[in-house]
Amino acid sequence: MPDLLIELFSEEIPARMQGMARDELKKRVTDGLVEAGLTYASAGAFSTPRRLVLALEGLTAESRPVREERKGPNVSAPAAALEGFLRSTGLTVEQLEKRADKKGEVWFAVVEKPGRQASEIVAEVLEATIRNFPWPKSMRWGAGALRWVRPLHSILCILTDEAGASVVPMTVEGITSGNETEGHRFMGAGRFAVSSYDDYVVKLRRAKVMLDTGEREQAIWTAAQNLAFAQGLELVEDRGLLTEVAGLVEWPVPLMGRIADEFLGLPAEVLQTSMKEHQKFFSVKNPKTGRIEGFVTVANIEAADHGATILKGNQKVLAARLSDARFFWENDLRVAKSGMAEWADGLKVVTFHNKLGSQADRIDRIAALAREIAPLVGADAAQAERAARIAKLDLRSAMVGEFPELQGTMGRYYALEAGETEAVANAARDHYSPLGPSDAVPSEPVSVAVALADKLDTLTGFWAVDEKPTGSKDPFALRRAALGVIRLVLGNGVRLGLRAPLTIEIVRQMAHYSARRDTPALSTAYVSLSKLGQQEIAGDLFDKILADANAEKTPEELRQLNEEFASKSADLLSFFHDRLKVFLRDQGIRHDVIDACLAMPGNDDLTLLVKRAEALAAVLKTEDGANLIQGFKRANNILSQAEAKDGVEYSFGADPKFAETAEESALFAALDAAEAKIGPAMSAEDFPSAMAAMAELRGPIDAFFTAVQINTENEIIRRNRLNLLHRIRSICSGVADLTRLEG
Amino acid sequence: MAETVATPRSFQEIILRLQAYWASKGCAILQPYDMEVGAGTFHPATTLRSLGNKHWAAAYVQPSRRPTDGRYGENPNRLQHYYQYQVIIKPSPPDMQALYLGSLEAIGIDLSLHDIRFVEDDWESPTLGAWGLGWEVWCDGMEVSQFTYFQQVGGHDCKPVSGELTYGLERLAMYVMAVDHVMDMPFNDPSSPIPLTYGDVFRQTEEEYSRHNFDGATTEMLFRHFEDAEAECQRLLDFPAEDPKTGKTIIMAHPAYDQTIKASHLFNLLDARGVISVTERQAYIGRVRALAKKCADAFRLTEAGRDAASGDAA
Structure with a gap:
């Protein structure tokens, strides 16, 4: 069983592509070999800036005939x-x-x-892999036609067995395979031949190349930590940066330096971002002061002066960068201290979206909405509005212009400088959150109000102008915004029926849009509508507003407008429901459980909806609960069939005096007892207790069905029993529509 | 390890060493293009000569102008007029990286003491309709050069591919000579009878041009000249290829391209004057690109730009 070693040696591969390249090389080569009838025991892929490597153990020597x-x-x-x-x-x-x-x-x-030799198959598969490699961006070089991420210089491809190593012969666009490679660009000593993977790793190390990315990461991390620790400082963890830096060096040599005193007054985030983005430096913190005071840079060479020249150069570049950052910071502070009016003006000329107006327009809408949402999340309305007005001003600051990822972070600093309260400043920082599924959810009331308003404005805006996500296309990250709303609502237990605010906002957005296009009628509608605040909007109220706004509109036109608003709002609500299903499915709640709860009234209140779903999911996990559903469905089926056949609804109230058997009487008693518990539990929205009380009915219902025939000759008794089934149905339908459950 | 090369003593010594180095590697040492350009790439020796399959190797200094970067001579590293050193070789040789590293050694960078890195940087020039893949080259964390394999220029695929090197000369020289402010950098040998610093040569012009670029230039005139250059470029290309006077085929690709260069610089000036809005910006860039593409199309029909018939195209 030979081992296979492949090395594709090229000019520097971008760090960000190396992970994907390792995976693809492994997948494509192994898939190709297996498809051609070979098997292998294990495979490992590696990369450095200049090489992409695959090692296979225990490859079959030939394919079967x-x-x-x-x-x-x-x-x-x-x-x-x-x-x-x-x-x-x-x-x-x-x-x-x-x-x-x-x-x-x-x-x-x-x-x-006939069976084919492994080397013949490897050559074919490797050539196809090289020619079809899915680099995110590839290029040609010299006079050749081959595409690779950067010029490809050599192909090492050997099969090694007990007898020794042999080169797998192949030529791709003038590059002939061999058994040679070279080491570190500056510390290696020319080309050398290798005879196996082990030999390769050892010789590479001698030539100052650490092949394994994980090992390089570990080496960087350990050495950098030691450097910091030796001076009583600590390294700030950054996994992403670590992976990137490991992809930039073949032989990592971390070096630590100090940040000049004149820059230590810059916010920690600014220092960190500037050092990371421009220089790929790790930040080093002084645990006593809590400040970022140093950096670790990772060189790719062991220099004779132990890195003194390299460190001096890096320090100089850093000083120039931080001078820029300090220049931005000082300019921004001046604007911030004067109240940020300059930035607010500036946002008037920044287009958010050509149909949704400028950033300033958007801020007006978010401020109005934040004010309305505030009481529902326990925030002060004036503070929420204020926070919404200042939350995005830092987008015009020089610092955010330079480092867009500092949006919000800078907003908080500048808001504090402008004399805003802590709550308002925190909202500037936190209102973009949560950004991803694992990002923390804001909990301060003002932040929650602005964060919700921000996302609802985005969603209703794009719904109003029909720019909804389709398939994999979601250029405005609307799915993320909806998930953000869901997590904000659930995370803070916010009780908010979405239907009304969604509709109001869609009207507002469409009115805004029309106003910008000189359609005065709807803009008047917007003004009157925004005065309504939290009022629930009913259909005829729309008509009234629109009629006030434009007496020339015919009732038919008004009706159509009204329908358009309602249908967009319903569509957006169902988008929320879809996102919620995905979210809850990840938490282990079945989609039919959610459907059963969605069928209940108040389904636009996501907190209520999830309370129902959690109670139902929990009870389904118990044996009584699962059996209750069967009993319920049996009762419901018999009743529905009878109702369809007889054309009446049996909801008149069953009378215990017609009970013929003990089981039947017991069911009456059990239903009475359950109702006494379920009623108060439902009023308290204590769905788990309500469901538990229902689950207790499982025994009596099962006994009843075993003992009693519903459709008896006696019409009075039959009707009484159908009415009894109706009681089961109505008692068990308080939390969710159980008919929608599967199985 | 290469023998230690003495550190250059002046800005001009760095230029002279680069000239000597690339001459020794077989490049034709050209002179700067005699027009205002934003970067060495605009020189027809790069833009136009990277098209077609005829082999080419050239190196030159190109004075470059970025009107918006003017800082009245006060900023230690920012200038509205600066020098780029440009190398262009077609087809890119397999040892292009090694050749480049040799040039660093030639100007006194000891590769065993410094940390040289090739960091991903894809190059794109929206005004030239050009792009390529390559790196910015870092020396101890500082970007000292841009290294690009041209893939497309003026909308044409580059076949073969040219390798392009661009050195920001002031920045590189400041680093090599450990100077902190560009104006303090020795321009000629400091022990000359009349030693001159970069500031002696350029401080006043930086001041004058900064004022000109931000406040002085007449915008109506610039707009008008932009229109003129655009129209002239088109007009020159519209001539029939056949020249009635000489009876020869003479396509005026270079004169037309001069007008493209002009339009591009005028746009940069207008941008510095702050009279081009964000939305208009894209439109202006698109107009310059359209000219560059037409010039590239025209150049491909000329003797220098046409593909040589056989594979060897020297």
Whole structure:
């Protein structure tokens, strides 16, 4: 069983592409080999800035021979049929066999494909892999036509077994495979041959190349930590940066330096971002002062002066960068201290979206909405509005212009400088959150109000102008915004029926849009509507507003407008429901459980909806709960059939005096007892207790069905029993529509 | 390890060493293009000569102008007029990286003491309709050069591919000579009878041009000249290829390209004057690109730009 070693040696591969390249090389080569009939025991892929490597252990030396039989035309078939068969098999008549078949004698072709040598297969598969490699961006070089991420210089490809190593011969666009490679660009000593993976790793190390990315990461991390620790400082963890830096060096040599005193007054985030983005430095913190006071840079060379020159150079570049950052910071502080009016003006000329107006327009809408949401999340309305007005001003600051990822972070600093309260300043920082599924959810009331308003404005805006996500296209990250709303609402237990605010906002957005396009009617509608604040909007209220706004509109036109608002709002609500299903599915709640709860009233209140779903999901996990559902469904089916057949609804109230059996009387008693518990539990929205009380009915219901025949001859008794089933149905339908459960 | 090379003593010594180095590697040492350009790439020796399959190797200094970068001579590293050193070789040789590293050694960078890195940086020039892949080269964390394999210029695929090197000369020289402010950098040998610093040569012009670029230039005139350059470029390309006077085929690709260069610089000036809005900006860039593409198309029909018939195209 030979081992296979492949090294594709090139000019510097971008760090961000190396992970993907390792995975693809491994997948494409191993898939290709397996498809061609080889097997292997294990595979490992590696990368450095200049090489992409795959090592396979225990590859089969050759593929198994394959015997293929193909049935051809009948011997008596016309000559053309036989000719076609010969063409397709590449055989001559003499090579065919005649065999007896149900319909007489038939030609058979037996093709024996001999097993192929591993080296032949490897060469084919590797060449195809190189030619079709899915680099995010690839290029040509020199006069050649081959594409690779950067010029490809050599291909090392050897098979090693007990007898030794042999080169897998192949040539791709003038590059011939061999058994040689080279080490570190500056510390290696020329080309060398290798005979196996182990030999390769050892010789590379001698030539100052650490092959394994994980090992380089570990080496960087350990050495950097030691450097910081030796001076009583601590390294700030940054996994992403670590991976990137490990992709930039073949032989990592961390060096630590101090940040000049004149820059220590800059916010920690600014220092960190500037050092990371421009210089790929790790930040080093002084645990006593809590400040970022140093950095670690990772060189790719062991210099004779132990890195003194390198460190001095890096320090100089850093000083120039931080001078820029300090220049931005000082300019920004001046604007901030004067109240940030300059930035607010500036946002008027920044287009958010050509149909949704400027950033300033958007801020106006968010401020109005934040004010309305504030009481629902326990925030002061004036503070929420204020926070919304200042939360995005830092987008015009020089610092955020330079480092967009500091949006919000700078907003908080500048808001404090402008004399805003802590709550308002925190909202500036936190209102973009949560950004991802694992990002923390803001909990301060003012922040929650602005964060919700921000996302709802985005969603209703794009819904109003029909720019909804389709398939994989979601250029405005609307799915993320909806998930953000869901997590904000659930995380803070916010009780908010979404239907009304969504509709109001969509009207507002469309009115805004129309106003910008000089349609005065709707803009007047917007003004009157925004005065309504939290009022629930009913259909005729729309008509009234729109009629006030534009007496010329016919009732039919008003009705159509009204329908358009309602349908967009309903569509957006169902988008929320879809996102919620995905979110809850990740938490282990089945989609039919959610459907059963969605069928209940108040389904635009996501907190209520999830309370129902959690209670139902929990009870379904108990044996009583699962059996109750069966009992319920049985009751419901019999009742529904009877109601359909008789054309009446049996909801008159069953009378215990017609109970014939003990089981029937027991059910009456159990239903009474359950109702006494379920009623108060439902009023308190204590769904788990309500569901527990329902689950207690499982025994009596099962006993009842075992003992009693519903459809008896006696019509009075039959009706009474159907009415009894109706009680089961109504008592068990308080939390969710159980008919929608599967199974 | 290469023998230690003495540190250059002046800005001009760095330029002279680069000239000597690339001359020794077989490049034609050209002179700067005699027009205002934003970068060495605009020189027709790069833009136009990177098209077609005829082999080419050139190196030159190109004075470059970025009107918006003017800081009245006060900023230690920002200038509205600065020098780029440009190397262009077609097809890119397999040892292009090694050749480049040799040039660093030639100007006194000891590769065993410094940390040289090739960091991903894809190059794109929206005004030239050009792009390529390569790196910015870092020396001890500082970007000292841009290294690009041209893939497309003026909308044409580069076949073969040119390798392009651009050195920001002031920044590189300041680093090599450990100077903190560009104006303090020795321009000629400091022990000359008349030693001159970069500031002696350029401080006053930086001041004058900064004022000109931000406040002085007449915008109506610039707008008008932009229109003129655009129209002239088109007009020159519209001439029939056949010249009635000489009876020869003469396509005026270079004169037309001069007008493209002009339009591009005028746009940069207008941008510095702050009279081009964000939305208009894209439109202006698109107009310059359209000219660059037409010039590239025209150049491909000329003797220098046409593909040589056989594979060897020297």
